[in-house]
Amino acid sequence: MKTTVLKTKQRASTPIQFAVLALIAGASVAHAQTAATADSTKTSSAQTATAANNSEKIIEVLVTGTKRTTSLQRTPVAITALNSAALEDNHVQTLQDIVNLVPGFSATAQGDHGVMTMTMRGVGNDSAKTEYADPEVASFVDGIYSPRPEGATALLFDLEAIEILRGPQGTLWGRNATVGAVNMQTTKPVIGKSFGNAELGIGSYKRLGMRGAFNVPVSDTMALRFAFVNEQHDGYVDYQTMPTIPLSSQRAAFLASGGKLSDFQPINTALFVTGGKKYGAQNQTAARLSMLWKPTSTSKWDLSYEKFADRGAPHMNLMQTPRAGQKMWSALIDTAPNIHRDSDAIRSRFETALSDDVSLAYIAGYAKFSGSQTFDGDAGVVVPTSFTTGGSHRQHNTNSSNYTNYSHELEVQSTGKKKVDWLLGLYYAAEDNNIRFDLPIMNGTQQGTVGWQGSFIQPKETVASKAIFGQATWNVSEELHLTAGARYTKDDRANIGGRGYGWANYPATPETVAQIPVNQNVNPWEPNSGFGSPGLNDGKYSGSKLTGLARISYDLDKNNMFYTSISTGYKSGGLQDGGRTYAPETLTNHEFGTKHTLLDGAVKISNAIFYENFKDYQFSAPVTNPDGSRTLATTSAEGAKIAGFETEIAAKLSKDDRIQLSLAYTPKAKLGKLLAGSNDYVIPTCEADKTVSNCVDVTGVTMAHTPKIQMQIQYQHTFHLSQGTLTPRVSVHYETESNLSVFSDYFGAPDKQKAYSRTDLGLRYEGDKFYMDFFVRNATNANVKTSAQNGNTGGIWVAQYLPPRTIGMNAGFNF
Incomplete structure (x- = not known):
């Protein structure tokens, strides 16, 4: 089969044709390539698109999930690859938008920190939104670990491809890739060519989007690329007006609570927000300047600087059962939403050939983040009866949050296909973080007395991770390949000067x-x-772990292969409030997969059967201690056992018809023994565990965000017009019922998302150098919960939801 390297976002002469190519290739078909491969397989965009248009085959693509450029269908790893055109066709802006395109993958928005958390194959950590918890799904940009979901990780723009690798990826991809890794590859400059593209988008909720990119040749060996994006829209949550309560009723409620008549004051309705920026609003801007320099014929240097700014608003908790007369997408809000986040990132990759058989790569990254945020924690679920009775004012304030991280990686590997293909590497990463988070809780309104409040101040938290790793594949024959790899990781953490202050019951x-x-x-x-005497959070943690991979793959012929593997994953232990440590978690994954190319390339199928066995699975949550103090605690479940099946099918029914199906079936996803506490839920007093005041035995529950069936089907047909093409698309996503937390079996329906389907529609016109793309997302306006709680709202259930129905249009041109 002919192999073609898709060159997305270059679009030198007719860049729009790449979108056509992506439609034919399928949403799960994408590329990732090295410069050497690109140089040896260059095909003009016009030639590639013409060949694809006249073909009834799905174009073969290349991926780099094994840190080598290999054919997707010949790579013995469960990978979903999305190229830039597939991302555009599906209007992907955040990681949450990728969920529908990847089997067994979920991403949830956490409002009080404005952070996206990811779950893959039933495993994730909804508390991985601050420095106190790490994710199990690692994010990378150009192969550089991104511990904070900012920049290209938060606002996906000018990307060449995204590869989502399922299963432990710790051997090659490093820390916190316990159950998978997401690698975003930015589009690189092209030497010797001048071209660009620009796009303008409009839509519902006053959406306005702009993006573009420009490629500038500097010399015969150097080129620059500048890319920018701005996406903004109004928030989804309308403001409710504070109901009018007669002064006599307010006074009676105040006196009944023991207040003195001389202290009475009427409710100040001006404290309730009725205008301005709404919760769920987006206002994000990013720009990136990239350089490609090839000083010699066997070396190159990719260097980029990226700036990201977020001035939007967090997502809001909404009442699952609205008050009479109120819309679901509305709330009585007494804390105005705000996000003010900035990040700067520098990424560098230098690679050179040491000989005809060995290459060296040095990958380095630096990122700095600062931000603040306000969030309405009480969600306005109870209308106050007086200025200090009835409801409550609960405000989550991230006053300052600063993260600095950097990493260095050195890789030496064999080049070309040898009897033994090998790779060796060294890795070092470090973080230096600080934060101040305040939590005021007032009785009634902001005018009322203090119910409780706390202030968490962590002036310095450091992380250092060192690793040595290697992997080798023995090509026993043309058909049989044996792979083994190992990684030794050492992690050190320190909390210095951290203090947690709680109200002293005044x-x-x-x-x-x-x-x-x-x-x-x-x-x-x-x-x-x-405030009383502070809790001391000073402490140190040190731990290490050896993880590995063993795999057998066999090519039955050029169109069919299978593989089986055993791999282990590891996530470091660490520190929690009080300076206490928590244990690391480990995972052993057994996997069997097959990949097939059928009907002369018209159908491509990838399958994987897996069984995951966790040990010491980490569970993090805010808790109340028996003495009344509040902390964020991380405890370890005895483990978890997860088994499932995944398949991805892309088929060309004709040269103009394409259908794609992805399916994840997870019949088993059970948590081991765990007594779980959380202030996010109203749970009973803990009798079995005296370290927390409230807890529930959640042993054996189904893991959160893990529906038994998760399915996506997409169909499109291309009509050929005299001046271009017209392509309608329909995409339907279906999930069975899923839990939203470890407490879902205890609470039932309020903490579950019932089975649902969600439909997206699209219509794309492509001319020579101009295109228009109309879309409807969530066409049926389904309300899909991503998280729920009742602990911060007096027992009343609230939830966060995927966005309601949105309609929009993008139009762009290429030059």
Whole structure:
């Protein structure tokens, strides 16, 4: 079969034709390539698109999931690959948008920190949104680990491809790739060519989007590329008006609570937000300047600087059963939403040939992030009866959050196909983080007395991770390949000067302490601040682990292969409040997979059967201690056992008709023994475990965000017009019922997402150098929960949801 390297986003003469190529190739077909491969297989965009249009075959593509350029259908790993045109066709802007395109993958938005968390094959960590918890699914940009979901990780723009690798990837991909890795590859400059593209988009909720890219040749050995994007739309959540409560009723409620008539004051309705930026609003901007320099015929240097700014708003918790007369997508809000985040990232990759048989690559990255955020934690579920009774004011304030991380990786590997293909590497990464997070909880309204409040101040937290790794494949014959790999990782963490301050129960004598919500101008360590002695969070952690991979793959012929593997994953232990440590988690994954190319290339199928056995699975949650203090605690379940089947099928029914199916079937995803506590839920007093005040035995529950069946089917047909093509698309996503947390079996329906289907529609016109793309997302306006809780809202159930129905249009041109 002819192999073609898709060159997305270059679009030198007729860049629009790449979208046509992507439609034919399928949403799961993409590429990732090295410069050497690109140089040896160059095909003009016009030639590639013409060949694809006249073909009834699905174009073979190349991926780099094994850190070598290999054919997707001959790579013995469960990989979903998405090229830039597939991302555009599906209007992918965030990781959450990729969910529908990848079997066994979920991503949820966590409002109070504005962070996306990922689950793959039943495993994830919804608390992996601050420095206190790490994810099990690792994110990489150009092969560089991204511990914070910012920049290209948060706002996917000018990407050449995304590869999603399922199963432990720790041997080659490094830390926290316990159950998988997502590698985003930015589009690189092209030497010797001038071209560009620009796009404008509009849509519902006053959506306005702009993006573009320009390629500039500098010399015969150097080129630059500048890319930018801005995406903004209004929020989805309308503001409710504070109901009018007669003064006599307010006064009666206040006196009934023990208040003095002389202290009474009416509710200040101006404290409730009725205008301005809404929850769920987007306003994100990013720009990237990239350089490609080839100083010699056997070496090259890719270097980029990226700037990202977020001025949007977090997602909001909404009442699952709205109050009478109120819309679901609305809330009584007394904390205005705000996100103010900035990040800068530098990424570098230098590679050179040491000889005809050996190459060297040095990959380095640096990123700096700073941000702040406000979030309405009470969700306005209870209307206050007076200024200090009835409801509550709960505000989550990330006053400052700063992260600095950098990494270095050195790889030496064999080149070309040898009897033994090998790779050796060294890795070092470090983080230096600090944060101040305030949690004021006032009785009634902001005018009321303090119910409880806390301030968490962590001036310095460091992480250092070192690793040595290697992998080799013995090509026993043309058909049989044996692979073995190992990675030794050592992690060190330190919390220095961290303090957790809690309210010292002063409301009984409020005249002695100012009854004001804690904020960044309040020093909780000062006398008469109302706060008690702080909890000390100083501590150190050190741990190490050897993980590995053993795999057998066999090519039955050029169109059919199978593989079986055993691999282990590892996520470091660490520190929690009080300076206590928690244990690392480990995973052993057994997998059997097959890949097939049928009907002379018209059908491609990838299958994987897996069984995962976890040990010491980490569970993180905010808890209340028996002494009344509150902390974020990480405990370890005895483990988890998960088994399932995944398949991806792409088929050309004709040269103009394409259908794609992805399916994940997970009949078993059971958590081991765990007594779980969480302030996010109203749960009973803990009798079995005296380290937390409230807990539930969740042993044996089905893992969160793991429906038994998850399926996506997409169909499109291309009509050939005299001046271009017209392609309608329909995509339907279906999931069976799924849990939203480890407590779902205890609470039932409010903490579950029932079975649902979600439909997206598209219509794309492509001319010579101009295109228009109309789309409807969530056409049936389904309400799909991604998280739920009742602990911060007085037992009333709230949830976060995927966006409602949105309609839009993008139009672009290439030059």
